[in-house]
Amino acid sequence: MVRESLSVDDVWKALEDVKDPEIPKLSLVDMGIVTSVSIGEDESVRVVITPTFAGCPALKMMADDIKDRLGKLTKGNVEVEVNYDVQWSTDMLTEKGRQMLKESHFALPGQVNGFVSAESLIKVECPFCGSRDTRLQSPFGPTQCRAIHYCDNCKQAFEQFKPV
Numbered sequence: 001m002v003r004e005s006l007s008v009d010d011v012w013k014a015l016e017d018v019k020d021p022e023i024p025k026l027s028l029v030d031m032g033i034v035t036s037v038s039i040g041e042d043e044s045v046r047v048v049i050t051p052t053f054a055g056c057p058a059l060k061m062m063a064d065d066i067k068d069r070l071g072k073l074t075k076g077n078v079e080v081e082v083n084y085d086v087q088w089s090t091d092m093l094t095e096k097g098r099q100m101l102k103e104s105h106f107a108l109p110g111q112v113n114g115f116v117s118a119e120s121l122i123k124v125e126c127p128f129c130g131s132r133d134t135r136l137q138s139p140f141g142p143t144q145c146r147a148i149h150y151c152d153n154c155k156q157a158f159e160q161f162k163p164v
C-alpha cells in the first residue's frame with residue numbers, strides 16, 4: 001500500500017470532524033480549542049488543546065475523540081496535550097464557529113479580559129431578541145459548562161456558556 005505522507009493540513013481537516021462534546025454542532029477547530037498541530041517522526045501527531053471551561057468534564061472526552069479520529073489517519077502515536085497556560089476565550093472562536101453558535105441560539109459569555117463581572121452572568125443578552133431583560137434561571141444547565149437563562153422580553157429560555 002502506497003501512502004502519501006501525512007501533512008499538518010490533513011490533521012486539521014480531520015479535526016474538523018471532532019465535535020465539541022458540549023455543542024456537537026461545532027468542531028473543536030470551530031471552537032478554537034485546538035491551538036496547534038505538529039507531526040513528528042514516524043507520523044506521530046501532537047495536538048495541543050486549550051481547556052474551554054475550568055472543570056469541564058468534557059476535556060478527557062475531547063482528547064479521546066481526537067485520538068480516535070487521528071488514529072484512522074496515522075499509524076504513529078497520537079498525543080494530545082492540554083495547555084493550561086492559554087486561557088480559552090470566545091475570541092478564539094472562528095468566524096464560522098461564532099455564526100453557528102448564534103444560529104443555535106447560544107449566548108456567548110460576555111467578553112471580559114479574564115474578568116467576569118456578576119453583571120455578565122446575570123444580564124445576558126438574549127440570543128433570540130437581543131434584549132437584556134433576562135435573568136439567570138439556573139446556574140447549572142445540562143452540563144457544568146452551561147447556564148440556563150430566561151428572557152422576560154420574548155419569554156424564551158436559552159443557554160449560555162459560563163464564562164471561565
Ligand SMILES: [Zn+2]
Pocket residue numbers: 126127128129130131151152153154155156
Ligand atoms: Zn428574548
